[in-house]
Amino acid sequence: MPTSKNELLQGTLDLLILRTLASGDMHGWGISQRLQQISNDVLQVNQGSLYPALYRLEQQGWVASAWGDSDNNRRAKFYSLTKAGRKQLAEETASWERMSAAVARVLSHA
Amino acid sequence: MPDFSWLRRFIGSLRTRAFEREMSAEFVAHLEFEVEALVAHGWAAADARIEARRRFGSVAQAKDLCRDSWGIRAVGAVAQDLRHGARVFAKNPGSPILIVLTLAIGIGMTTAIFSAVHAVLLQPLPYMNGEALVEIQQLRAGTTSGNLGLSLPELEDYRRQLSSLDALVEYHQMWFNLIEGTHASRVMTGVVSSAFFDVIGIKPILGRTFVPEDELPGAVPVLVVSHSYWQRALGADPLVVGRAVEMNDTVHHIVGVLPAVPQFPQDTEQNDVYMPVTACPFHARAAEANDRRMRIVSAIGRIRSGRTLSEVQQELSALSGTLATTFPAAYPAGFTANALSVRQQLATRARPTLTTLMIASCCVLLLVCANVGNLMLSRLVPREHELKMRAALGASSSRLVRQLLLEAATLALAGGALGLALAALGRGMLTSYVVRLTPRATEIAIDRTVVFFAAAVTVLTALGFGLLPAWRMTRTGASLEKRPTSRFLLVPQVAISFVLLGISLQMTRHLITVVTSDAGFTSDHVLTAQLDLDWTRYSTDEARREFFQDLLARLDRTPEARRAALSLTFPLNDGGGVWRTGLLAEDETDSDMPQVDLRLASPGYFAAVGMTVLRGRSFTTGDLSDSRVVLVNQSVALHRFGGDPIGRRVSLDAGRSWNTIVGIVNDVKQYGLDSPPVEEVYLPFGRYAPLSATLLVPTAKDPGTVLRQIEDTIRSIDPRQPLSRVRTLDDVRDSTVAPVRMTTTLVTWLAAIALFISAAGVAGAVWVSVNQRFREIGIRLALGESPARVAFRVAGSGLGAVVVGLVVGLPFALAANRFEAAGAGFQSVGPGTMSLSVMAILTVAGVACMAPARRAASISPTAALRVE
Numbered sequence: 001m002p003t004s005k006n007e008l009l010q011g012t013l014d015l016l017i018l019r020t021l022a023s024g025d026m027h028g029w030g031i032s033q034r035l036q037q038i039s040n041d042v043l044q045v046n047q048g049s050l051y052p053a054l055y056r057l058e059q060q061g062w063v064a065s066a067w068g069d070s071d072n073n074r075r076a077k078f079y080s081l082t083k084a085g086r087k088q089l090a091e092e093t094a095s096w097e098r099m100s101a102a103v104a105r106v107l108s109h110a
Numbered sequence: 111m112p113d114f115s116w117l118r119r120f121i122g123s124l125r126t127r128a129f130e131r132e133m134s135a136e137f138v139a140h141l142e143f144e145v146e147a148l149v150a151h152g153w154a155a156a157d158a159r160i161e162a163r164r165r166f167g168s169v170a171q172a173k174d175l176c177r178d179s180w181g182i183r184a185v186g187a188v189a190q191d192l193r194h195g196a197r198v199f200a201k202n203p204g205s206p207i208l209i210v211l212t213l214a215i216g217i218g219m220t221t222a223i224f225s226a227v228h229a230v231l232l233q234p235l236p237y238m239n240g241e242a243l244v245e246i247q248q249l250r251a252g253t254t255s256g257n258l259g260l261s262l263p264e265l266e267d268y269r270r271q272l273s274s275l276d277a278l279v280e281y282h283q284m285w286f287n288l289i290e291g292t293h294a295s296r297v298m299t300g301v302v303s304s305a306f307f308d309v310i311g312i313k314p315i316l317g318r319t320f321v322p323e324d325e326l327p328g329a330v331p332v333l334v335v336s337h338s339y340w341q342r343a344l345g346a347d348p349l350v351v352g353r354a355v356e357m358n359d360t361v362h363h364i365v366g367v368l369p370a371v372p373q374f375p376q377d378t379e380q381n382d383v384y385m386p387v388t389a390c391p392f393h394a395r396a397a398e399a400n401d402r403r404m405r406i407v408s409a410i411g412r413i414r415s416g417r418t419l420s421e422v423q424q425e426l427s428a429l430s431g432t433l434a435t436t437f438p439a440a441y442p443a444g445f446t447a448n449a450l451s452v453r454q455q456l457a458t459r460a461r462p463t464l465t466t467l468m469i470a471s472c473c474v475l476l477l478v479c480a481n482v483g484n485l486m487l488s489r490l491v492p493r494e495h496e497l498k499m500r501a502a503l504g505a506s507s508s509r510l511v512r513q514l515l516l517e518a519a520t521l522a523l524a525g526g527a528l529g530l531a532l533a534a535l536g537r538g539m540l541t542s543y544v545v546r547l548t549p550r551a552t553e554i555a556i557d558r559t560v561v562f563f564a565a566a567v568t569v570l571t572a573l574g575f576g577l578l579p580a581w582r583m584t585r586t587g588a589s590l591e592k593r594p595t596s597r598f599l600l601v602p603q604v605a606i607s608f609v610l611l612g613i614s615l616q617m618t619r620h621l622i623t624v625v626t627s628d629a630g631f632t633s634d635h636v637l638t639a640q641l642d643l644d645w646t647r648y649s650t651d652e653a654r655r656e657f658f659q660d661l662l663a664r665l666d667r668t669p670e671a672r673r674a675a676l677s678l679t680f681p682l683n684d685g686g687g688v689w690r691t692g693l694l695a696e697d698e699t700d701s702d703m704p705q706v707d708l709r710l711a712s713p714g715y716f717a718a719v720g721m722t723v724l725r726g727r728s729f730t731t732g733d734l735s736d737s738r739v740v741l742v743n744q745s746v747a748l749h750r751f752g753g754d755p756i757g758r759r760v761s762l763d764a765g766r767s768w769n770t771i772v773g774i775v776n777d778v779k780q781y782g783l784d785s786p787p788v789e790e791v792y793l794p795f796g797r798y799a800p801l802s803a804t805l806l807v808p809t810a811k812d813p814g815t816v817l818r819q820i821e822d823t824i825r826s827i828d829p830r831q832p833l834s835r836v837r838t839l840d841d842v843r844d845s846t847v848a849p850v851r852m853t854t855t856l857v858t859w860l861a862a863i864a865l866f867i868s869a870a871g872v873a874g875a876v877w878v879s880v881n882q883r884f885r886e887i888g889i890r891l892a893l894g895e896s897p898a899r900v901a902f903r904v905a906g907s908g909l910g911a912v913v914v915g916l917v918v919g920l921p922f923a924l925a926a927n928r929f930e931a932a933g934a935g936f937q938s939v940g941p942g943t944m945s946l947s948v949m950a951i952l953t954v955a956g957v958a959c960m961a962p963a964r965r966a967a968s969i970s971p972t973a974a975l976r977v978e
Binding site (some may be wrong): 027028029030033046047048049051052053055056059067070072074075076077 | 132133135136137139140142143144146147165166167168169171172175176178179180
């Protein structure tokens with residue numbers, strides 16, 4: 001169970017990144033844009049914390065990176081989900097769903 | 111699944127440059143994307159760039175965080191810390207050098223002492239059965255003669271009846287003349303049972319040791335040689351086994367070479383060769399072999415496994431008690447037999463000295479830690495501002511602590527390495543000092559254990575003095591400026607230095623007195639050598655007399671050796687036996703016959719050693735075997751005869767025969783340069799025909815050529831007669847002084863070390879005080895006080911503590927001097943030497959204060975006032 005605010009946010013960010021990459025490889029800026037789009041601008045990811053999270057995920061072996069060309073032929077580093085990453089995503093998603101269901105129950109019944 | 115992220119981090123951390131390049135490129139790309147998107151939304155290009163940067167946030171911080179994730183930070187941070195540390199050192203090199211030197215001295219000294227303690231007290235004996243070895247000693251209460259030894263029948267009884275020992279072997283030492291080819295030399299021989307080496311547990315490096323067959327009557331005579339003899343006299347020949355030599359008119363074959371282990375039992379001289387007991391002439395003489403009272407051998411036993419030393423002692427006491435009642439004539443009153451552990455024996459004499467030294471050096475090490483801690487803190491005070499700033503800018507306190515610990519570790523490592531080197535360099539001196547206490551000193555070495563100890567000590571001292579400033583840094587509340595200086599530490603340091611310096615000066619004075627003292631003879635260019643005649647070939651008085659007369663006559667014909675002389679011994683000779691007897695003057699009424707030393711002298715003796723005949727005449731060639739003349743020395747003349755004894759008669763055999771005194775010679779210091787002369791009576795050489803004599807030859811030329819001629823002359827008389835112990839009188843005189851010189855050197859070194867550490871302590875304390883009172887000094891300077899006065903004030907504060915230390919130390923120093931004077935016979939120091947001590951300490955302390963004082967005087971007032 002995460003104990004500090006930072007840890008909670010870190011874990012959540014990791015989960016979001018993994019989920020975003022599950023639907024396709026993309027580079028850092030792309031991930032931040034996608035998060036912003038899908039969450040209807042609610043989630044404004046601090047771009048400064050995005051890359052440390054990506055690097056951490058890569059160190060732990062859940063994403064892999066490779067240099068490639070973007071749509072407009074700009075060189076960028078693309079991230080992709082590894083097999084271990086997929087497994088981690090599944091676990092974290094399940095865990096998140098369990099937790100949010102529990103929170104919802106408490107809020108409606110307490 | 112196992113988590114290899116740490117491995118990835120490590121490998122990732124190694125590819126730093128590539129990482130940095132890629133990371134920068136990635137961020138650049140990100141910003142470009144952002145700018146494009148903004149421009150597409152209608153932003154102006156320049157504004158878009160600014161907005162993109164703003165939205166990203168701090169690039170530097172992001173990079174740092176990324177580096178942290180990647181694991182690069184750890185390695186890079188250490189490198190960065192080291193570089194920073196190096197810059198700090200370079201700006202102020204004096205202080206770290208002082209720290210490293212102080213550490214080196216403390217660690218080096220402790221390591222050196224530990225190497226001795228380890229080799230002598232802790233390490234097991236280098237013999238396989240070392241722990242189980244005992245020596246059986248027999249003592250008689252009321253005499254100071256020490257171990258009486260065992261007789262052969264006793265040994266046999268013990269061997270058969272002590273069930274707690276599974277072996278008992280004998281040992282005694284004799285010298286023989288060994289002839290190899292044409293070369294004759296004198297060798298110390300250990301005469302041992304055939305099982306001796308097996309019992310002790312020594313395996314030969316070449317050949318074999320003795321086997322029971324060697325002990326059977328009629329066995330082929332064999333020898334085992336010691337390692338040092340093999341190297342020295344046999345040229346370390348690997349094919350030496352089987353070589354034949356002649357000893358005692360018998361051919362012996364060398365069957366083995368021993369390894370280089372310390373020799374036990376301890377004797378005055380180390381054994382060159384070993385032979386089995388059957389070859390020993392004593393055993394052959396039945397009368398002596400069966401006499402229970404002839405105690406001529408030592409016994410070494412091995413405890414049976416499962417039994418203890420106290421069991422051996424019990425059995426031994428019981429058995430010797432039984433023997434005493436059975437053979438009362440052989441066992442005088444107060445007789446005891448003891449079983450002593452060999453290992454303890456070899457350590458007893460050394461243990462108190464080594465333990466004291468170890469404790470002393472641990473105290474020194476503690477002082478070193480305290481001093482260095484002080485110095486580290488003093489270096490920290492001017493950097494306090496910088497460090498606080500770094501903390502404010504985001505350097506974590508753990509990072510700062512890490513950096514300080516790293517600095518401390520580097521200094522400690524340098525100090526420890528230097529200390530180990532010092533210990534290795536000093537090993538020779540330490541060994542020659544400790545060898546006087548135990549033969550195990552030769553085992554002192556810088557081996558794995560010692561290095562490990564040095565490393566452990568280094569780590570402990572690093573923690574000791576490194577944690578202190580680091581701990582202060584984490585206590586952000588307390589400012590370093592308010593810290594009280596540990597000046598109270600200075601007082602005991604200075605006091606100890608004072609005491610040691612006083613003792614050292616006292617000993618040095620004594621040494622000088624001894625070395626320059628007039629011993630009553632001159633030792634310039636006199637060659638001495640010992641002649642030990644083979645007693646099987648020179649068994650009659652006549653034969654011996656003839657040899658010596660012949661020798662003197664032939665040497666007389668050799669130009670370089672013309673003034674050769676013979677005597678039993680010579681002044682300051684160690685290892686010569688002494689003849690004593692009671693002197694009876696002719697008309698003395700009381701029958702008390704006080705002892706005098708007897709000396710033999712050929713006519714040329716007194717001239718050879720530079721003694722003077724004060725009155726009367728010396729011996730002439732006419733005074734030979736049957737003349738009854740003697741010479742006495744001045745002590746006898748004064749004490750016995752009140753002045754002029756010439757013509758008086760004395761007896762040396764309680765009145766049976768009488769001799770006339772024909773001359774007086776001056777006194778000599780026979781027993782040491784710091785011992786008073788004794789009463790001596792000289793007889794002409796031919797009166798007694800000794801088996802061993804000393805040849806003295808004054809030479810004008812190089813002693814080497816003269817020696818060859820002497821050897822040739824001897825060979826022309828008897829080619830199988832060796833010359834041994836060839837030394838010049840100067841060498842002998844020097845070697846008498848050697849023990850005193852060595853102890854004096856050791857104490858002086860200790861005093862110098864204590865002084866150095868005190869100086870470092872004073873320097874450190876004054877530095878801290880200068881840095882603490884930075885502002886105050888700046889204000890004084892701004893208000894017009896002269897820099898010289900400031901410097902004096904600063905130096906004075908340091909010297910103040912020194913003076914207190916001197917005052918505290920004075921009674922101890924005086925007490926120590928008096929103690930040394932009473933116990934060791936040194937003269938007690940006068941006020942002159944004391945003031946010399948005090949001046950020395952004040953000067954050193956003054957020099958130590960110079961650097962901080964100069965710094966204080968050169969403080970710019972504006973800089974001081976600006977620091978807030």
